[in-house]
Amino acid sequence: MRLHMRQVRRLGQEPETAIVIAAQGGSEPAWQKLFDLHFEPVYRFCLALTAGRRELAEETAQQTFITAARRIARYRSQQGAFRAWLLGIARNRYATLRAKERRRQRHESRPGQRDRDPTGESETDLRVHETLARLPLEYRRALESKYLKRLTMKEMAEAEGLSIEAVESLLRRARDRFARVYEQMQDQD
Amino acid sequence: MNDQDLDKLLEQNLGGDPSNRVFRARALLDSTSALRRAQQSRARWRFAALSAAAVFIAVTSFFLGRCSVPASLPALAGETPVAETMGTVPVPGELVDWLQAARFFRQLGMEERVALAYERASKLVPYDGTDSTQAQDVAVAGMRWRRRQENGHSNPAVTRTAPSAESVKSIIAQSFGG
Numbered sequence: 001m002r003l004h005m006r007q008v009r010r011l012g013q014e015p016e017t018a019i020v021i022a023a024q025g026g027s028e029p030a031w032q033k034l035f036d037l038h039f040e041p042v043y044r045f046c047l048a049l050t051a052g053r054r055e056l057a058e059e060t061a062q063q064t065f066i067t068a069a070r071r072i073a074r075y076r077s078q079q080g081a082f083r084a085w086l087l088g089i090a091r092n093r094y095a096t097l098r099a100k101e102r103r104r105q106r107h108e109s110r111p112g113q114r115d116r117d118p119t120g121e122s123e124t125d126l127r128v129h130e131t132l133a134r135l136p137l138e139y140r141r142a143l144e145s146k147y148l149k150r151l152t153m154k155e156m157a158e159a160e161g162l163s164i165e166a167v168e169s170l171l172r173r174a175r176d177r178f179a180r181v182y183e184q185m186q187d188q189d
Numbered sequence: 190m191n192d193q194d195l196d197k198l199l200e201q202n203l204g205g206d207p208s209n210r211v212f213r214a215r216a217l218l219d220s221t222s223a224l225r226r227a228q229q230s231r232a233r234w235r236f237a238a239l240s241a242a243a244v245f246i247a248v249t250s251f252f253l254g255r256c257s258v259p260a261s262l263p264a265l266a267g268e269t270p271v272a273e274t275m276g277t278v279p280v281p282g283e284l285v286d287w288l289q290a291a292r293f294f295r296q297l298g299m300e301e302r303v304a305l306a307y308e309r310a311s312k313l314v315p316y317d318g319t320d321s322t323q324a325q326d327v328a329v330a331g332m333r334w335r336r337r338q339e340n341g342h343s344n345p346a347v348t349r350t351a352p353s354a355e356s357v358k359s360i361i362a363q364s365f366g367g
Contacts, residue, residue: 026228069224
């Protein structure tokens with residue numbers, strides 16, 4: 001069954017979940033919306049994953065979204081946030097690409113010469129993205145608007161339809177939650 | 190973690206140049222095509238699965254239907270199968286002789302004698318050991334020949350008069366034990 005955006009709004013669920021359900025039903029506008037919401041952060045995550053190698057990050061990000069589109073019917077919201085699912089795909093894609101690259105390098109390079117594996121060098125960077133993926137949607141959006149899109153308070157207030165005071169309050173709560181989750185992840189590691 | 194550390198951490202990891210517009214558009218196009226292909230593939234699989242299920246249900250129903258009907262239909266109460274009766278009940282040789290004679294007379298066109306031969310044969314049909322319809326068939330065949338004879342199909346060469354319908358009835362009644 002194909003769910004369109006108008007039907008999605010009528011579902012009365014959390015916006016992202018409803019959009020994901022619509023995309024699972026094959027709605028292309030819903031998929032484009034999900035792409036808009038998640039592409040930039042996932043790309044940043046890929047950049048962190050590849051230690052700033054732009055070409056490999058682009059390849060990883062592209063494959064992540066192609067794989068996600070192909071397998072979106074398998075995604076279950078009970079298992080975690082959609083962003084976390086995307087980051088999981090990105091990690092797997094990156095591992096595959098790295099394995100391919102290593103095989104090619106081993107074939108081309110002289111014996112004894114070892115390639116540099118960037119994984120592990122940017123664990124802190126990856127943790128930032130994974131912490132963001134675990135935050136509630138409103139907090140994640142607030143932090144991404146400020147740090148990723150670099151919007152001003154006024155622009156954020158207009159985009160969200162809130163007052164500047166409300167946006168400041170939202171940002172404060174988002175930062176507190178981010179700090180808490182980030183520290184929890186550090187403790188787990 | 191204080192506010193300054195948090196700001197620095199987020200700015201370092203989320204800041205920087207945005208992705209290339211061309212690359213972003215290509216990624217959107219490719220992933221949308223992948224979504225479309227996956228959707229079409231799922232629809233094809235769903236159709237194939239439904240078709241297979243329908244075929245399975247039809248075949249199963251057919252075989253279950255076949256298995257629920259016994260190989261031979263049960264005989265009606267008190268009725269002996271004709272084939273069995275014909276195969277086991279002995280008939281007098283004279284009956285066979287009279288039937289052969291009736292066929293011979295028919296070939297010769299001696300219809301009155303045909304009727305007579307059927308009448309004699311009907312007297313010899315064993316009543317207890319056979320289906321009553323067989324005896325009736327023989328008797329009815331005799332009567333039919335008789336009726337044809339009465340309706341003007343008689344051979345002018347035949348001069349002998351046929352027995353009356355009453356006599357045929359009495360013969361049949363006797364042979365059926367009436």
